[in-house]
Amino acid sequence: MLNRRQLLAAAAAGALARPLAAAPREVLVLGAGLAGLAAASLLAAQGHRVTVLEGRRRVGGRVLTLDAVPGHPEAGANVIGPNYGRVLDAATRLRVPLRVPPANLDSGYAIDGHKIPADAWADSPFNPLAGRLRAVPPARLLGPVLRDNPVAAGPDWCSGAHDALEVAATDYLGQRGYDAAALALVDANNSYGNRLADTSMLSLLRVGANFGRAVAMGQPVREVAAGNMRLPEALAASLPVPPVLGARAVAVRGRRDGVEVTLADGRHFSAEALVCTLPVPALRGLRFEPALPAAQREALVAIAYHKVVQGHFLVREPYWADSGEPAGWWTNGPLGRLFVRPLPGGERYNLTVWVNGDSCDRYRGPEAAELLADDFFRFNPAARGRAELRQVVRWAEEPLTGGSWALWGPGQVGRYFEALQLPGDRLFFAGEHTARANPGMEGAMESGERAALEVMRRLA
Amino acid sequence: MKARRFLGALLLAAVGAQAGELDGEQAFAACAACHSLAPGAPHKVGPNLYGVAGRRAATQPGYRYSPALEASGLTWNRGTLTTWIVATEALVPGNWMLFHSPLAPAEVPRLVDYILSRQPEADG
Numbered sequence: 117m118l119n120r121r122q123l124l125a126a127a128a129a130g131a132l133a134r135p136l137a138a139a140p141r142e143v144l145v146l147g148a149g150l151a152g153l154a155a156a157s158l159l160a161a162q163g164h165r166v167t168v169l170e171g172r173r174r175v176g177g178r179v180l181t182l183d184a185v186p187g188h189p190e191a192g193a194n195v196i197g198p199n200y201g202r203v204l205d206a207a208t209r210l211r212v213p214l215r216v217p218p219a220n221l222d223s224g225y226a227i228d229g230h231k232i233p234a235d236a237w238a239d240s241p242f243n244p245l246a247g248r249l250r251a252v253p254p255a256r257l258l259g260p261v262l263r264d265n266p267v268a269a270g271p272d273w274c275s276g277a278h279d280a281l282e283v284a285a286t287d288y289l290g291q292r293g294y295d296a297a298a299l300a301l302v303d304a305n306n307s308y309g310n311r312l313a314d315t316s317m318l319s320l321l322r323v324g325a326n327f328g329r330a331v332a333m334g335q336p337v338r339e340v341a342a343g344n345m346r347l348p349e350a351l352a353a354s355l356p357v358p359p360v361l362g363a364r365a366v367a368v369r370g371r372r373d374g375v376e377v378t379l380a381d382g383r384h385f386s387a388e389a390l391v392c393t394l395p396v397p398a399l400r401g402l403r404f405e406p407a408l409p410a411a412q413r414e415a416l417v418a419i420a421y422h423k424v425v426q427g428h429f430l431v432r433e434p435y436w437a438d439s440g441e442p443a444g445w446w447t448n449g450p451l452g453r454l455f456v457r458p459l460p461g462g463e464r465y466n467l468t469v470w471v472n473g474d475s476c477d478r479y480r481g482p483e484a485a486e487l488l489a490d491d492f493f494r495f496n497p498a499a500r501g502r503a504e505l506r507q508v509v510r511w512a513e514e515p516l517t518g519g520s521w522a523l524w525g526p527g528q529v530g531r532y533f534e535a536l537q538l539p540g541d542r543l544f545f546a547g548e549h550t551a552r553a554n555p556g557m558e559g560a561m562e563s564g565e566r567a568a569l570e571v572m573r574r575l576a
Numbered sequence: 577m578k579a580r581r582f583l584g585a586l587l588l589a590a591v592g593a594q595a596g597e598l599d600g601e602q603a604f605a606a607c608a609a610c611h612s613l614a615p616g617a618p619h620k621v622g623p624n625l626y627g628v629a630g631r632r633a634a635t636q637p638g639y640r641y642s643p644a645l646e647a648s649g650l651t652w653n654r655g656t657l658t659t660w661i662v663a664t665e666a667l668v669p670g671n672w673m674l675f676h677s678p679l680a681p682a683e684v685p686r687l688v689d690y691i692l693s694r695q696p697e698a699d700g
Contacts, residue, residue: 158605162602198621199621199672199674200621201609201610201620201621201622201674202609202610204620204621205608205609205610205620205621206609208620268670269665269669269670271665271666272665272676326674329672329674332642332672333640333642333672552676553674553675553676554674558674561609562676565605565606565609565678566606566678568605569598569602569603569605569606569678569679570678572598572602572605573596573597573598573680574596576595576596576597576598
């Protein structure tokens with residue numbers, strides 16, 4: 117502790133950067149995903165004593181590399197955009213090598229079970245599209261409305277300036293010439309709603325705007341060479357105190373001078389401030405005393421999470437070579453999309469079956485893996501004996517996640533975006549669902565950074 | 577008591593930040609992942625900001641700017657930097673800096689002052 121004379125001298129010399137924040141304070145962070153780890157890193161760098169509590173036995177949250185599957189495919193966050201400044205900076209700083217991912221093999225379209233090579237799409241009798249949309253590939257059906265995207269160069273998507281776009285995507289697209297067949301194809305592999313009718317058009321335009329900006333930069337996307345999970349692991353390892361694993365919070369109590377967290381195993385942790393990065397479905401299982409504001413409670417009930425089921429296959433022989441068919445598929449059937457990429461230096465391939473939204477309901481329960489494998493081999497009979505299902509990940513059924521990311525229904529951005537992240541006196545919220553400028557991994561880190569600034573202010 | 581108040585006032589004057597607010601260096605945490613402020617440090621996802629005061633926008637060698645910023649005709653000074661930080665998209669629509677300011681209004685001028693202070697002559 118400096119005495120008065122030293123303080124005066126230091127202040128006069130302008131050498132004392134921030135006397136008020138210099139005293140280390142105790143901070144808790146719930147969740148060791150990228151949001152929590154970003155917040156913890158920044159707060160630790162400010163000299164605060166940070167304890168990260170993680171419910172799982174691993175860090176990373178929705179960054180999940182399947183290390184037990186050859187080729188270590190990603191079951192969670194998979195792409196690092198060229199504008200993901202925080203992710204790229206963390207990787208550089210922590211010496212986590214990145215690479216440009218190997219390209220997926222070419223894919224075709226399967227409509228109602230009929231397989232159509234990509235170059236035959238426009239003229240195929242099984243192409244259900246009409247008029248100006250007929251030649252548009254199903255995976256790019258939003259292209260025509262994204263060309264003059266009102267969210268691309270304008271106020272933030274969540275600023276409240278886009279209320280007119282907070283309508284069901286089916287209505288917005290319907291008014292722009294998308295007929296029932298076109299809407300059904302957009303719905304088939306929609307990543308931003310479990311049903312297209314429940315998807316806010318604003319949400320789709322936001323994603324389109326972000327994607328367009330990343331593409332405009334003309335630089336490749338990247339991934340962590342040894343698996344994206346190495347990045348949260350490196351972030352965790354860089355903290356002065358490693359995250360406490362297997363620490364599932366069940367209650368958060370506000371105290372006059374701080375916050376207390378109770379874990380499922382009965383342990384208690386106290387601090388002067390708390391950053392809570394849990395996704396909304398996990399937050400619903402947390403008891404807050406005093407209760408959160410009514411608007412926030414309403415938001416926590418209302419916001420749905422996206423359902424994703426992934427089946428990760430290992431392909432030992434390129435079974436598609438005999439028939440000349442493409443390896444990858446965009447389908448409007450139960451399997452959704454099939455992505456195939458080669459493992460380095462060999463004949464083997466990783467194949468991911470990626471099912472979105474309500475189509476995931478087919479793969480619930482204990483028979484999910486068997487059913488998914490059956491569906492796959494029925495779709496690709498030549499794959500029998502040459503490919504095997506190694507792992508199934510069902511995000512909606514992960515108890516600590518409850519889905520892949522937050523979904524915004526019509527009207528929900530305006531109604532709930534701010535309410536979801538209402539700070540308390542010593543309680544601050546982060547996580548992908550609170551990110552403004554960026555989606556995905558970068559959004560998670562952006563939100564953690566914002567919450568860290570809130571804590572710094574509170575403890576200043 | 578008087579002395580303590582005096583001390584407090586002096587400290588606040590020197591630091592510029594009140595309790596409950598971030599000073600310029602702390603606020604730069606919202607920028608630091610993408611921008612270096614050290615002389616000669618490499619560009620990150622955003623360009624190095626050392627010596628940015630008085631510089632025409634989008635003119636740093638070795639960095640690829642958005643066509644929108646290149647065409648903006650801006651020169652970085654207290655006014656343009658402040659607007660850029662709080663209303664990036666409104667100032668230069670279609671630029672590549674994906675940023676939403678998490679700063680309180682009083683913190684923005686302090687951040688701008690901090691960035692502008694990182695100049696060759698200020699170092700001397």
